[in-house]
Amino acid sequence: MATQLLSRVQSTPISEHVGMEFKHVDLNDLDENTFDAMRQALAYHGLVFVRDQQLTPEQHIAFARRWGEIDINNYFPANGGHPEIAEVRKAENQQTNIGGGWHTDHSYDQIPAMGSILLARETPPTGGDTLFASMSAAFDSLSDGLKDTLRTMRAVHSADHIYSKDGIYSKTDQAGDLKGHDLRTRAVHPVIIRHPRTGREILYVNPAFTLHFDGWTREESLPLLNYLYQVAMREEFQCRVTWAPGSIAIWDNRSTWHHAMNDYHGHRRLMHRITISGEPLS
Ligand SMILES: O=C(O)CCC(=O)C(=O)O
Ligand SMILES: [Fe+2]
Structure with a gap:
């Protein structure tokens, strides 16, 4: 208790439903109490955000290992020498960004990732924010x-229409950077899942990877899916994060969606991402 009283660590909600910012912390030297507070904040607020961190790639990996096992990304380019770190990048001369629509990562996997740890390395002079939305508040x-x-329904997810040879990115200027064109993915998950730590119910469909409800055609599914997406995209469920080099976000991929803004054409943005493995959904 004494350490908590003496600690200068501050945590402040970023918005009503999603995000908690921690101040006066050094992720290279994080005591167990503060780490536990972050775990708790991640479970209940879906996103932890910290600014001004000085992490080498090795320190980024060491911090990620405190959260769980590292899941190597099949599609994004790796940072040379560190297969655990995927690069999310857009160059001055590229038009398309990665993650430029509402989605949750890895819902196409049988056991979707728990979350990601995204560290800003190079940011544009303005723009390039990321929006997050709470899918438990939406539910x-x-x-x-x-x-x-919805509690009785399941949905089918895949990434093939996004990353395969003739997928959405193949027609963009990100095509040359991405890999894994021949992978095939398909997973069926409950439409409403329970958060493994809080027990809170979560709406678990997303516009990027959910194809249709299990046993329904896509045509039959779209009106209800689109209704759910409209609800989930309400601004009241969102928060916005503005990055600078050294900012880091840890998000819970089950209970949140995110959307990377693409409003900085002509400037470079480089993020280092480590994905943390999850557990079976129910
Ligand atoms: O670049 C960002 O802000 C997020 C990109 C994204 O969707 C991701 O890393 O999963
Ligand atoms: Fe993403």
């Missing part, structure tokens, strides 16, 4: 009738 806002119906 809570639905009617009891719709909640009950």
